[in-house]
Amino acid sequence: MRAHAVGRGSILLDMDGLAPHTRTPDEGFLHDLDSLFTDAAGGQGDAAMLQRVLDASMRAVAGTRGFLALVDRETGDMEVGPISGPDWTDEKRLLRLSLAHEAKRGITGNVAVTGEPHLTGDAPSDPLYIPYFADVRSEIAVPIMGTSGHSWGVINIESERADAFGRGDLARLRVLAHAAATALRVQGFRSRESALVEIGNDLTTTFNTDDLMRRVVSVAADVLRFEDCSVFLIDEITRRLVLRASQGALAGEVGQADYAVGEGLTGWVAQTGEALRVCEPYRDARWRGRHTEFPDHEIAALLAVPIVSRGGILGVIRVLRRKGRRAWVSNDFSEAEQRVLSTIASQVGAAVENARSHQRLMQSERMAAWGELSARSAHMIGNRTFALKGDLNEGGYLVGQMPPGPLREEMGGLFRSMSRGVTRLEEILREFRDFVMATQLTRAQVDVRELLLETLEESWPKRSGVTLTTDIPEGLPAIACDAPKLKRAISELLENAVSFQPSGGSVTVAARRVAHDETQERRLPPGRDYVQIEVADSGPGVPAEAKERIFQPFYTSRAKGMGLGLSIVKGIVESHEGLIREAGTSGAGARFLLFLPASDR
Amino acid sequence: MARVLLVDDEDEVRAALKRRLDREGYEVTTAGSADEARQALHGNATYDIVVTDMSMEDSDSGLRVLEQALTCDIFTEVIVLTAYGNVANAVESMRRGAFDYLEKNVPGVDAYEVLTIKMAQAMERRRTAVNTVRRLEHQVRTLSHAD
Numbered sequence: 001m002r003a004h005a006v007g008r009g010s011i012l013l014d015m016d017g018l019a020p021h022t023r024t025p026d027e028g029f030l031h032d033l034d035s036l037f038t039d040a041a042g043g044q045g046d047a048a049m050l051q052r053v054l055d056a057s058m059r060a061v062a063g064t065r066g067f068l069a070l071v072d073r074e075t076g077d078m079e080v081g082p083i084s085g086p087d088w089t090d091e092k093r094l095l096r097l098s099l100a101h102e103a104k105r106g107i108t109g110n111v112a113v114t115g116e117p118h119l120t121g122d123a124p125s126d127p128l129y130i131p132y133f134a135d136v137r138s139e140i141a142v143p144i145m146g147t148s149g150h151s152w153g154v155i156n157i158e159s160e161r162a163d164a165f166g167r168g169d170l171a172r173l174r175v176l177a178h179a180a181a182t183a184l185r186v187q188g189f190r191s192r193e194s195a196l197v198e199i200g201n202d203l204t205t206t207f208n209t210d211d212l213m214r215r216v217v218s219v220a221a222d223v224l225r226f227e228d229c230s231v232f233l234i235d236e237i238t239r240r241l242v243l244r245a246s247q248g249a250l251a252g253e254v255g256q257a258d259y260a261v262g263e264g265l266t267g268w269v270a271q272t273g274e275a276l277r278v279c280e281p282y283r284d285a286r287w288r289g290r291h292t293e294f295p296d297h298e299i300a301a302l303l304a305v306p307i308v309s310r311g312g313i314l315g316v317i318r319v320l321r322r323k324g325r326r327a328w329v330s331n332d333f334s335e336a337e338q339r340v341l342s343t344i345a346s347q348v349g350a351a352v353e354n355a356r357s358h359q360r361l362m363q364s365e366r367m368a369a370w371g372e373l374s375a376r377s378a379h380m381i382g383n384r385t386f387a388l389k390g391d392l393n394e395g396g397y398l399v400g401q402m403p404p405g406p407l408r409e410e411m412g413g414l415f416r417s418m419s420r421g422v423t424r425l426e427e428i429l430r431e432f433r434d435f436v437m438a439t440q441l442t443r444a445q446v447d448v449r450e451l452l453l454e455t456l457e458e459s460w461p462k463r464s465g466v467t468l469t470t471d472i473p474e475g476l477p478a479i480a481c482d483a484p485k486l487k488r489a490i491s492e493l494l495e496n497a498v499s500f501q502p503s504g505g506s507v508t509v510a511a512r513r514v515a516h517d518e519t520q521e522r523r524l525p526p527g528r529d530y531v532q533i534e535v536a537d538s539g540p541g542v543p544a545e546a547k548e549r550i551f552q553p554f555y556t557s558r559a560k561g562m563g564l565g566l567s568i569v570k571g572i573v574e575s576h577e578g579l580i581r582e583a584g585t586s587g588a589g590a591r592f593l594l595f596l597p598a599s600d601r
Numbered sequence: 602m603a604r605v606l607l608v609d610d611e612d613e614v615r616a617a618l619k620r621r622l623d624r625e626g627y628e629v630t631t632a633g634s635a636d637e638a639r640q641a642l643h644g645n646a647t648y649d650i651v652v653t654d655m656s657m658e659d660s661d662s663g664l665r666v667l668e669q670a671l672t673c674d675i676f677t678e679v680i681v682l683t684a685y686g687n688v689a690n691a692v693e694s695m696r697r698g699a700f701d702y703l704e705k706n707v708p709g710v711d712a713y714e715v716l717t718i719k720m721a722q723a724m725e726r727r728r729t730a731v732n733t734v735r736r737l738e739h740q741v742r743t744l745s746h747a748d
Contacts, residue, residue: 378684379656379684382684382685382705382706383611383613383614383684383705384611384613385706386614386617386705386706386712387611387613387614387616387617388613388617389617389711389712389713390614390617390618390620390621390713391613391617391620393621393711393713393714394617394620394621394624397624423708423709424708426706426707426708426709427708429685429706430685430706430708433685442689484688
């Protein structure tokens with residue numbers, strides 16, 4: 001005798017010991033039911049399991065022929081699954097029942113759509129009946145009901161006898177349909193579980209965030225039924241929701257499609273951190289629908305959950321479902337689906353955080369190594385240069401002690417040239433050290449006006465054909481900055497402005513407070529004010545195609561230095577969480593705008 | 602003749618500095634590390650000026666030399682040589698009583714020339730300080746005799 005769970009009826013236990021032929025029909029039915037439920041609960045929901053349900057149904061009502069049809073949740077059509085009885089052909093077995101047209105869906109389709117069982121003892125005169133087999137007189141069909149109140153399928157049994165089925169048969173089939181529903185549901189859980197485990201495994205081994213998002217979207221597609229699954233992550237710098245992965249049409253917009261936090265339904269989820277499940281989302285007042293894969297009015301339902309980590313909200317996973325032909329199938333997302341998506345989202349949150357901290361670690365290790373290497377080499381080169389300079393000085397001194405003559409002249413020229421070489425070396429060294437140290441800040445609250453005036457005092461050439469105009473009002477907000485470095489950045493800009501106007505011109509230095517919008521810089525974090533520092537000149541200006549390139553290291557249009565000047569300025573400004581851009585018109589002078597976050601807001 | 606202790610861990614730098622200071626007429630003793638400098642300072646000789654590199658074994662070795670020099674003789678003038686960008690350490694050395702600091706690699710600036718000028722100034726300050734103390738000592742003696 002097989003072991004059973006505690007609490008199972010003793011009659012069923014005893015039945016196991018009986019030979020099948022000694023069972024009464026009721027005992028046989030109960031035995032079928034017992035083993036079906038046991039196995040369904042154990043997770044068996046495959047085709048063989050459904051075949052067993054059909055076979056048990058045939059026995060329970062003594063039918064001639066039968067089949068079990070399942071709703072294809074993607075198309076909304078029904079297709080025949082397991083079959084039983086004579087006269088089946090491949091053509092009949094592969095028949096798909098379209099449920100869209102009431103007249104053509106027949107008894108089975110009608111049961112699926114209405115969720116009501118159907119019983120007829122005189123099929124040929126039943127208005128719903130569509131004859132597939134010649135000998136059918138009675139037909140009984142019951143729905144397999146899903147959790148959302150919509151049917152997943154139908155068990156259909158026929159008989160060649162008239163009035164073959166009664167109310168008791170209906171009751172038996174309904175119980176068996178329950179067994180089938182249980183099997184399907186448990187299997188659904190199983191496949192979700194394994195999909196989640198699969199995502200979980202991916203997440204712990206992938207450090208590339210974009211790869212990760214692609215995997216998530218494809219695995220989520222196996223679990224949930226949807227047309228459009230998109231993952232949006234909040235950009236760490238711009239604070240906007242940017243599309244990181246998508247299924248289908250939006251895939252081409254990855255990295256570009258974006259929402260402001262708070263904008264649209266997707267932005268609402270990112271702002272509030274709450275999940276959202278709505279039908280016909282385009283009717284929602286918050287709807288923007290800027291990035292979807294199909295027209296607004298075709299969207300039946302939207303499900304969006306936040307991706308949350310310890311540090312806060314990282315992004316949103318959004319799933320859309322299309323309306324359409326299968327209007328009778330539930331298009332709403334269920335609570336269970338929301339739970340699954342939330343589980344995926346929390347795994348993604350942990351993984352994104354993991355990947356980001358890994359990246360930060362790599363980056364800071366690289367930076368530390370680079371910083372160490374540069375500091376050491378600069379130190380060593382500096383010392384050797386210093387010694388060389390001393391030797392040259394002494395050499396030059398000794399040459400000065402020589403008796404006058406062409407040899408002394410020649411050697412003197414040689415030593416002066418070598419000294420110039422050393423000076424040049426020291427210039428390069430200084431530029432190199434500035435470049436390396438641009439991002440190593442020691443910050444304090446600084447009055448911008450004072451800083452600018454001091455910079456002009458220290459760096460503006462005493463004799464120059466260039467006129468200086470300033471517009472630096474009092475009452476500018478303070479900024480948290482490394483004053484010597486910021487001065488260095490501004491004096492570099494001043495020096496550039498002057499050196500590009502050898503035959504005179506003008507330079508304007510201005511500063512003012514600007515709101516985030518006025519900066520016209522989406523790369524700057526919103527929600528605070530900035531101090532805009534402007535250094536403009538009347539020189540040749542910067543060609544449009546070079547506006548970005550001038551900030552790259554080693555870009556130079558002058559013979560002096562290494563060409564690190566503007567990249568040092570950029571490094572200094574950006575390490576202050578600010579930005580610099582060249583906003584002038586080529587031919588009408590260069591105009592550099594620096595934006596630095598104001599401390600007060 | 603003014604006595605100078607020159608501290609730098611680089612042979613070439615020591616040689617170049619010593620050559621120049623010799624020419625200026627200083628009596629130069631050299632040390633190749635903060636440790637050697639400590640031994641020299643605790644020896645029999647006294648020094649009017651100590652010229653020390655800031656960054657030797659570590660980035661603030663010069664501060665230790667400065668401290669030892671002032672411990673041995675409060676009137677010793679210390680000049681610290683620094684690399685460009687090491688302003689924080691330079692300011693710290695001033696706070697702890699250095700006479701001045703000097704950046705080694707300023708483009709177009711003859712650091713050797715600047716150093717000799719600063720050393721002359723340092724000698725002047727030392728002379729003034731020592732004279733003041735002598736005068737005060739003399740006055741104290743005179744007063745105590747008058748008792």
